[in-house]
Each structure stands twice: as structure tokens, then as C-alpha cells.
Amino acid sequence: MFIVSLIFALMPDAAAAGGTSAGVGEFRLGEVLDESIGWFIVVGLGAIFAGVISAEIKMEEKYLGHIQSSEWFNTAGRIIKTGLTAAAIVSAWTWAATLLQSSTVAYLYGISGPFWYASGATIQVLLFGILAIELKRKAPNAHTFLEIIRARFGNGTHKIFLGFALTCNMIVTGMLLLGGAAVVNGLTGMDITIAAFLIPVGVMVYTLVGGLKATFVADYMHTVIIYCVILTFVSMVFFISPVTGGIEGMYDKLAAAADLRPVMEPTFHPGGADPGDSSTWGNAMGAYLTMASVGGLIFGIINIVGNFGTVFVDQAYWQRAIAAQPSSTVRGFLLGGMCWFSIPFTLATTMGLTAVALGVSLTPEQVQLGLTVPAAASVMMGEVGAIMVLVMLFMAVTSAGSAELIAVSSLMTYDVYRTYKNPAATGKQLLKFSRATIVVFGLGMGTLAGILLGMGLSLGFVYLAMGILIGSAVIPIALTITWSKCSRGGAVSGALIGVILALITWTSIAAAESPTGSVDIGSLGGAFPMLFGNVVAILSSGFICVVVSLAQNKKYDWKDLNPKMVIVEADMTEEVKANIAQAAVDEATLKKAFKFSLKGGGILTIVTIILWPMPLYFSGYVFDIGFYGFWVSIAIVWVSVAAFTIICMPIYEARHGFAKVFSGKKAE
Numbered sequence: 001m002f003i004v005s006l007i008f009a010l011m012p013d014a015a016a017a018g019g020t021s022a023g024v025g026e027f028r029l030g031e032v033l034d035e036s037i038g039w040f041i042v043v044g045l046g047a048i049f050a051g052v053i054s055a056e057i058k059m060e061e062k063y064l065g066h067i068q069s070s071e072w073f074n075t076a077g078r079i080i081k082t083g084l085t086a087a088a089i090v091s092a093w094t095w096a097a098t099l100l101q102s103s104t105v106a107y108l109y110g111i112s113g114p115f116w117y118a119s120g121a122t123i124q125v126l127l128f129g130i131l132a133i134e135l136k137r138k139a140p141n142a143h144t145f146l147e148i149i150r151a152r153f154g155n156g157t158h159k160i161f162l163g164f165a166l167t168c169n170m171i172v173t174g175m176l177l178l179g180g181a182a183v184v185n186g187l188t189g190m191d192i193t194i195a196a197f198l199i200p201v202g203v204m205v206y207t208l209v210g211g212l213k214a215t216f217v218a219d220y221m222h223t224v225i226i227y228c229v230i231l232t233f234v235s236m237v238f239f240i241s242p243v244t245g246g247i248e249g250m251y252d253k254l255a256a257a258a259d260l261r262p263v264m265e266p267t268f269h270p271g272g273a274d275p276g277d278s279s280t281w282g283n284a285m286g287a288y289l290t291m292a293s294v295g296g297l298i299f300g301i302i303n304i305v306g307n308f309g310t311v312f313v314d315q316a317y318w319q320r321a322i323a324a325q326p327s328s329t330v331r332g333f334l335l336g337g338m339c340w341f342s343i344p345f346t347l348a349t350t351m352g353l354t355a356v357a358l359g360v361s362l363t364p365e366q367v368q369l370g371l372t373v374p375a376a377a378s379v380m381m382g383e384v385g386a387i388m389v390l391v392m393l394f395m396a397v398t399s400a401g402s403a404e405l406i407a408v409s410s411l412m413t414y415d416v417y418r419t420y421k422n423p424a425a426t427g428k429q430l431l432k433f434s435r436a437t438i439v440v441f442g443l444g445m446g447t448l449a450g451i452l453l454g455m456g457l458s459l460g461f462v463y464l465a466m467g468i469l470i471g472s473a474v475i476p477i478a479l480t481i482t483w484s485k486c487s488r489g490g491a492v493s494g495a496l497i498g499v500i501l502a503l504i505t506w507t508s509i510a511a512a513e514s515p516t517g518s519v520d521i522g523s524l525g526g527a528f529p530m531l532f533g534n535v536v537a538i539l540s541s542g543f544i545c546v547v548v549s550l551a552q553n554k555k556y557d558w559k560d561l562n563p564k565m566v567i568v569e570a571d572m573t574e575e576v577k578a579n580i581a582q583a584a585v586d587e588a589t590l591k592k593a594f595k596f597s598l599k600g601g602g603i604l605t606i607v608t609i610i611l612w613p614m615p616l617y618f619s620g621y622v623f624d625i626g627f628y629g630f631w632v633s634i635a636i637v638w639v640s641v642a643a644f645t646i647i648c649m650p651i652y653e654a655r656h657g658f659a660k661v662f663s664g665k666k667a668e
Contacts, residue, residue, distance in 0.1 A: 011347050029251050032386045035188045035189045038184045041391065041394050044197070049398070069568075074434060076211070076323040080332075081324075082335065087219055087649075087650055088336070090219075093400040096176050096370065099344070099347060104370055104372075110293060110297065110353070111291065114344060114347075117344045119608040121344070125311060126507050129337075129597040130601055135481060139481075140326075141565035149480055162415055169411075184393075186369065187378070187386045200398075221275050238636070243246065255289070257356050260286070264448075288300045290620070309469075313473050326589070330593045342638040343642075360372075406438070409438050413430055414430075418566075459526050461521065472502060485554065498540045505532050506529050507519050511531060
């Protein structure tokens, strides 16, 4: 708290500018910080983290004996414990969109936006724990989820889902850099394309040195910083800053904002689409402090559907399941999911609504670029707030970016190079190819962001459209590892027909909703085209996959699966062999973990998307000061407990490793 008070003391201009009333001013793009600060964050901070993490990896090699073989590079030895697994899940799922888009929907729809962002993107991680433990039970030798698809259905099906997987990685990477570069440009004026190219450089360096374990270390360090920044913002908004006036001041300002600018229609479309009759849209009484928000609910549905694709189809999450110890897999995913919930929920409830309360003026383009958080922080805290946002965002972009780097590297190494180019590849050859892929993709990430920018696509548009493009692969992938009767015909037809139907639905409704009948970025970004495109993608594919599979009536013997997962024996340490052997023989424990993941994930899903929000939605209740204070208290306690857990648990679990390093005795 002393540090927060000191920060506030250093920014008298922000406090003076804000006063105690709303309407503190307009956010001017590129005028908050000097451009040199942008260069320092992107280049300097990237270099510092690359050096620190690389040094940590070298210390592990020296004192703990962690040799960088191909197996260790791509699976982290399969020895990661619960705390670090949870931290890695939090970090991999904390994108630029987590910090930016969550506050954007808070700015547009009020308090329902943060909730629907958090709940709509948490349940996927909770439910993925079911697939993670099934992978440990049925294919403990796997390096990628595509190896499982190939083992069951052959090369043709494998190539189709490889296309979906790489598309997912491209979308996630594009969103990371679009959001990160937009904020660097918005706060410092640094060229947005240059920022997009330079952000991945430091990530590429430490990922090259340490592989997957380096990304786990980076995940932990970055997540700690993100939580510290969020806790600082929470302290400023609700306890310290006279600009906001604490919980009571925020309540009064948000109530006044509803009178001045009531939420009357959904506004997350980037323009061009007719939002429909405003009398049937909007929030109860136009209030920001209500869960009864039609636009918020629509966003929540799109968010739920779209994020299934970016978890179940993203190798980054399968890689964390592969790296985790069998006993830590389910606990790590459930703990990671619940800790991650606190980040968008608390940050957006704090900073997204602060932008509303202070009357921060943003253009529609700035809103779509995700500039709500930097604008609110700049208005409330001046340059200090802007720098904190930059650092937090850089942490999110680089840690999630490293997860995507190593995910693409694993796919290209095991599902392209070893599968189709060199089936007899040695460990050294696999390691060399993995590192080459990291360099190529790391340099190509900036090019991808530049292409998206050139197409006029914003973070908000790409985020809402991702489920349409990859959502049809979700259920076929899930059934491949959980349902013995899932057939090749069912999986392929579900994925391909599903995406075709989704694209037809998306474009057809966009044309019908457009006043001119045209299909362009504006009409495609409308509420209904996005909503129905996402829903059709996931539901049609699941229906087709199940129907075709039942019609073919084939049953797969799971015992045939793991022998087809090829490991380079020379690259396996005794510790790795022991973990794989444990997964192979301890069926009773794994089956118990599967039941726990089913119950835990299912119960938490029902609570977060039905039991908690729906009574508040259908009642039309507008929060009074007491309930708003209670809601804010939930957010503060949740983020505080999550921060303590993520910061302390990995340190406690790694205490024996720290003791070996501090002893100074080199590994034999």
C-alpha cells in the first residue's frame, strides 16, 4: 500500500485534472508518453527478460541436470507440478484481449461485460482438464494432440486438423500483436507495424534457449507482474484516488453516466451493421450497474463459443497437459482456470468502468483497438498509469506469445517434419528443427500482424470472429480422445461441413443486416452475424460428427493408441521415464482424477454461466450501492487470493530445486 501511495504522490497533475466529477477529458492517441518509452518497453524490457530467463535455464542445466534434449525442449520433461502448471495456464490464457477486450465490453455494456468475458472464457479451461487427464490415461507418450488424431484416423484426417491447429495459432498470435502494438502506438506514438515486429524478438531468444520450460518460467514471472499491476489499479480506484472517490464515488459516477449516456443498444459491431430496434436492446434502465444487458449477453454467448476453439484447438494447452505430472494435471487446470477468472473480471470491473465513470472520451476506432484500459489509466494516473499498462500488456503479449511459439514449433517438428519428412529423425535433428521453426515463426509473427492491420481488422473483430473459423473443430477433437465410437468420417465431416455452414451463416446474415446488402468488415462485425456464425460452427459440427459416427458404428480400442506415440528413447531421462511409467500403470488414480475433473469442471461451469448470472439477468436488477460494494469486494478478494496462490505455490513446490541451486553443488 505504501508503494501505491508513493505512486499516487508522483502524479499530482492527474489528480488535479480529474477532480471529483466525470468528464475529465478526451484520450489523445499517441500523446500520453514519449516514443522513447515505447522503444524501451518493447526492446529494452524484452532484452532484460530474455537475459534473466535464459540465465535461469542455464542454472537449471548446471545445478539440476536439466539437459536440453528434444524431449525436454518440447515437453519440459513432463515433470511440471500443480502451481507452475496453474501459473502457465493463467499466463497462456492472459492475452492482450484478456486485458483490453474485457475492459472494452465493460465500457460498452457496463458491469455485465467483465463477468461475461471472465466466465465465458474460464469454462473452456475448466472443461479442458477432462481432456488433459484423458491424454495422460490414453496417450502419455504424446507430444501433440494431432499425433492422437493421426494414430486413430490416418494422414488425411491428420492434415485437415493440422490446418485447423495452425489457423488457431495464427489467430491467437495475430490478436496478441494487434492488441499489444495498438496500445504501444496509442500511448507512445511508436509506429504500430514496427512495434508488432519487435515485440516477439525477446520472446524468441529465451524460447530458443530453454524451450517449453523457458516459457513456463516466463509465464510465472510475467503473471506475477500482471497481478501486481492489477492490485495497484484496484487500490487506486477503490481506496486511494480522489479522482474516482472510492467505491461510493464510483457508484455515484456510474449512476450519473447512465443518465447522461444510457446503454440503449449493443455497440460492439465496428460499424456498418444495423443494430436493430433500440427499444428491444440495451441494459435495464440504461444502467451500467446491471447484469440485465442484452448486448452483454450476446457478447457472452459469442465469447463462450469462440473460446472453445482457442483452447481445444490450440496446441499450447495440450502442451501444458503433456508437460504436467499426472497427479498435477487436473488440479493445475482447475486452479489455473479459477485464478485466471480474476484477471479480466477484476481488471475490467475496475478500469473499464473507471473509463465510464470518468467520462473518458474514446472514438469508435479507439474502442475497437482496445484502448479503454490505457485511456482510463492515463486519465486517472497520468504517465505512471500509462507506463503500468504498457508493462502489464507487454507481459501478457510476450508470455502468451512464447506459448504460441513453442506450440507451433512442436506442431511443425512432430506433425510435419517427423511425420512427413524424416520419420527416423534423431533427437538432435528434432531439436535443431524445433529451434529453426521458432526463428522463422518468431520473425513471421510481425508480418502476420502487419497483414491484419493492412486488412483493417481490429482486435475486437478478430476476437469475435475466431469461433467461426475454428469452432467447428472443437467437438470432433474432444470426441477423438474421449469417445471410442467417434469415426474418421464423423470427425472430418463435422469439422469441414461445420466451418462451411458457419461461413455461409455469417456472410448471409451480414448481407441481410446491411442497409446496402453488402458484405464487408462493417457488416460482418455486426452482432447477429457474429452470434449466429459462432453458434452454427460449434453446434452443427458436433451434431454432424455424432450422427455420422453412430451411423458408421465403429469402436476404437484405446490400447492401440499409445504404442503409436513415438519417443526418442535416447533423449529421455530417468525422471521422464518414471513419469510416463506412472501414467501407464496408475490407472486407478487417473480414473479418479478424470471423475474429479468431470465433476469439478461441470459444477464450476454451471455456476459461472447459469446459477450466478441468469437470476440477475432475468430479474432486471440494477445494483444499489450495497450490492455494488459487495460485487467489488468479490472481485478484490478473488484477485488477491489468486495472486497469492500463483505467486507462492510454485515457489513452495520448487523449494528442493532452490536448495540444490543455493548449495552450489553441480549436477552430475
